[in-house]
Amino acid sequence: MKRNRKPRRPDVTSVEIVGGPEKLSLGLCSHDDKWADTYLDHRRRISEALGGEDIEIEHIGSTSVPGLAAKPIIDIVVAVEDITAEEDYLDPLLAAGYELRVREPRHRLVRTPERDVHVHLYERDDPAIAEYLLLRDHLRRNVDDRVLYERTKRALLDKAWDDMNDYADAKAEVIVAIKARARQSAGLDAM
Structure with missing residues (x-):
């Protein structure tokens, strides 16, 4: 449901990566059922931190797809009312x-100090x-694309990053192709 609202202030216009580039040092692990439990723990932690805020929280990324090998980093997406109102969500999550x-x-x-949970706001x-959820849900249902995606990730991880x-x-080219097939199988127009 679309809401008619205006952000409280203009959004940032540049990219700030706190701490600069980081070398990729994790490999793929076989799917671990504990990832779902870790997600639920952080979902609860995020919900408690944001209190009564009107938010949506979803487990996304490879760790959200049973049977898919992944880097052991739990990705979570959180939908907030106003991205420019950092005091409503960023301050509580930092606390x-x-x-x-x-x-x-x-x-x-934001992420945990251990860097094992990434929270996208x-x-x-x-x-x-919607794009994250489209990919996640399609990979949960489609074995062929799940195998293709895992094979692509394994090939890329053979390189030093x-x-x-x-x-x-x-990974973008393969993800775009998989999402096109996901849209087609869901009867959605290509974006």
């Missing part, structure tokens, strides 16, 4: 022990949230 990693237009990322109705973001960017 709950998360650390700011990325501040960029329409998106913030977007404004409610941001198309990025000076920055985790470069690894993520290298």
Whole structure:
């Protein structure tokens, strides 16, 4: 449901990566059922930190797909009412022990000090949230694309990456193709 609201203030216009580039040092692990429990623990932690805020929380990324090998990092997406109102969500999450990693237009990322949980924050109705859920749900249902995605990740991890973001960017072509098939199988128009 779209809400008619205006952000409290203009959003940031540049990308700030707190701490700079980080070398990718994790390999893939077989799917671990404990990842769902870790997600639920952090869902509760995020909910408690944000109190009565009107938020949506979802487990995304490879650890949310049973049967898919993944880097052991739990990705969570949180939809907030106003991305520019950091005092409503960022301050409470920092107080709950998360650390700011990325501040960029329409998106913030906080993570645990251990770097094993990444929390992506977007404004409610941001198309990025629907894209995450489209990919997750399709990979949960489609074995062929799940195998393709895992094979792609394994091939890319054979290379040395000076920055985790470069690894993520290298997967983009395969992800775009998988999401196109996901839209087709769901009867959605290609975006």
